[in-house]
Amino acid sequence: MRLAVENLAFGYPGKPVGEGVSFTVKPGEVLCLLGPNGGGKTTLFKTVLSLLAPRAGSVRVDGESVAGWGRPRLARTFGYVPQAQLTGFPFSVREVVLMGRTAHIGPFAVPSRADHEAAAAALATLGVAHLADREYTQISGGERQLSLIARALAQDPRVLVMDEPTASLDFGNQVRVLTHVETLAGRGIAIIFSTHDPDQAFLCAHRVALLSQGRLVALGTPEAVITPERLGAIYGVSVAIAQVEGPAGGRTRVCVPSLARPVAY
Amino acid sequence: MAAMSPELVSALFLSVQVALSATLLNALLGIPIAYVLARRRFWGHGLLDLLVTLPLVLPPTVTGYYLIVLLGRRGVLGQPIYEATGWSIAFTWYAAVVAATVMALPLLVRTARAAIESVDRDLERAAWTLGHSEWRTALEVTLPLARNGLVAGLVLAFARALGEFGATLMLAGNIPGKTTTAPLAIYTAVQTGERGEALLLVGLLTALSCVVLIAAGRLGPRAV
Numbered sequence: 001m002r003l004a005v006e007n008l009a010f011g012y013p014g015k016p017v018g019e020g021v022s023f024t025v026k027p028g029e030v031l032c033l034l035g036p037n038g039g040g041k042t043t044l045f046k047t048v049l050s051l052l053a054p055r056a057g058s059v060r061v062d063g064e065s066v067a068g069w070g071r072p073r074l075a076r077t078f079g080y081v082p083q084a085q086l087t088g089f090p091f092s093v094r095e096v097v098l099m100g101r102t103a104h105i106g107p108f109a110v111p112s113r114a115d116h117e118a119a120a121a122a123l124a125t126l127g128v129a130h131l132a133d134r135e136y137t138q139i140s141g142g143e144r145q146l147s148l149i150a151r152a153l154a155q156d157p158r159v160l161v162m163d164e165p166t167a168s169l170d171f172g173n174q175v176r177v178l179t180h181v182e183t184l185a186g187r188g189i190a191i192i193f194s195t196h197d198p199d200q201a202f203l204c205a206h207r208v209a210l211l212s213q214g215r216l217v218a219l220g221t222p223e224a225v226i227t228p229e230r231l232g233a234i235y236g237v238s239v240a241i242a243q244v245e246g247p248a249g250g251r252t253r254v255c256v257p258s259l260a261r262p263v264a265y
Numbered sequence: 266m267a268a269m270s271p272e273l274v275s276a277l278f279l280s281v282q283v284a285l286s287a288t289l290l291n292a293l294l295g296i297p298i299a300y301v302l303a304r305r306r307f308w309g310h311g312l313l314d315l316l317v318t319l320p321l322v323l324p325p326t327v328t329g330y331y332l333i334v335l336l337g338r339r340g341v342l343g344q345p346i347y348e349a350t351g352w353s354i355a356f357t358w359y360a361a362v363v364a365a366t367v368m369a370l371p372l373l374v375r376t377a378r379a380a381i382e383s384v385d386r387d388l389e390r391a392a393w394t395l396g397h398s399e400w401r402t403a404l405e406v407t408l409p410l411a412r413n414g415l416v417a418g419l420v421l422a423f424a425r426a427l428g429e430f431g432a433t434l435m436l437a438g439n440i441p442g443k444t445t446t447a448p449l450a451i452y453t454a455v456q457t458g459e460r461g462e463a464l465l466l467v468g469l470l471t472a473l474s475c476v477v478l479i480a481a482g483r484l485g486p487r488a489v
Contacts, residue, residue: 071393071398071402103395
């Protein structure tokens with residue numbers, strides 16, 4: 001399914017956050033949303049997920065506006081990985097992942113054998129099958145994030161929206177999460193994820209959208225969008241971009257900021 | 266103490282019957298109203314809030330007067346009903362239920378609304394993104410999390426309904442054995458010098474109210 005965001009204006013009642021945002025994501029494509037704190041990334045995501053009504057414009061799936069879609073249909077299309085937060089409910093990881101099946105289960109039915117198998121398969125895909133019986137509140141931040149991705153995977157969505165999936169993860173877990181992003185895209189899921197680390201866009205995104213002050217500043221391939229000039233303008237720091245050879249061969253780019261020469265913007 | 270006369274027994278039972286019916290109606294009407302006031306923004310939001318809250322601040326006789334204008338035999342709704350069926354709700358025990366319901370509604374709605382508003386909206390959003398409709402989310406996430414406040418509101422509504430006097434007198438009258446609830450019976454007893462009967466009813470109502478409060482405290486530790 002092809003996701004198209006068309007001329008979207010978003011925000012809260014009486015408080016506009018952004019406008020004029022348009023982009024598309026194809027099946028199997030990874031779009032990385034970059035932008036400074038307060039730039040409107042989370043509000044944009046909430047609008048894409050129909051948690052907020054668009055102030056103007058539309059969110060379309062295969063050309064059809066999602067306005068008026070019911071929650072079950074939305075949830076079978078959009079999977080959402082929120083920033084891993086601790087809630088006070090001591091569900092097991094298996095139960096958390098099983099909640100991803102909600103949209104596939106009838107109002108008065110209980111999860112079927114197939115639902116349990118889908119949950120188990122999602123945990124196995126992310127390599128965390130061993131966590132199934134652990135309490136969600138007792139596992140580490142990285143394990144929680146992987147559990148939430150497993151939940152979204154069990155939901156069997158066409159579009160996966162991930163809000164800073166690597167925030168507060170250690171280096172190893174960040175790389176593991178990005179590996180899964182690539183794997184899931186390989187299954188034909190359209191993925192949008194936000195991050196504060198431009199290097200991640202070079203690693204696994206097909207395209208990058210740069211959101212600042214509620215507007216799309218740039219949209220295109222990571223190489224075209226992430227330039228020292230743009231990063232300087234948006235983050236107010238001076239950055240060099242270096243090409244390096246990755247450990248498995250192939251060249252990738254990394255952003256190297258300078259502490260000595262802050263840019264005055 | 267005076268022995269329980271049949272009138273007293275009848276007044277006491279009628280009061281409990283009216284208060285329970287009014288509490289049930291409050292649950293069916295008031296919880297949905299509290300939910301939409303807490304979670305939806307719509308045209309007429311402020312008006313609904315005002316209408317539901319008014320009986321809290323109006324003198325009960327004024328509320329009762331409006332109910333007569335609305336439901337009396339020659340009332341806005343009452344007259345068509347009377348002409349169609351030959352029946353009027355005025356001066357029946359149903360009228361006592363209506364009066365008690367309207368008078369108790371603001372207490373339930375305000376308590377329930379505050380409880381619903383305190384439910385973490387992210388939990389509702391989580392249910393939505395997982396595919397629960399707003400309807401199912403309200404029933405399975407929001408209202409269960411607001412349970413303590415809902416119980417507290419229903420207890421307050423029951424207590425208010427049990428003690429309703431002014432609006433009940435206006436719409437239902439004071440017909441012994443038919444619409445005389447315990448508070449009306451107490452007033453009548455005092456007026457006719459039956460101090461023993463009044464004291465007995467006062468004691469029973471006080472005891473009943475204490476039992477309700479204690480029971481509510483057991484149901485939810487922070488309910489009342």
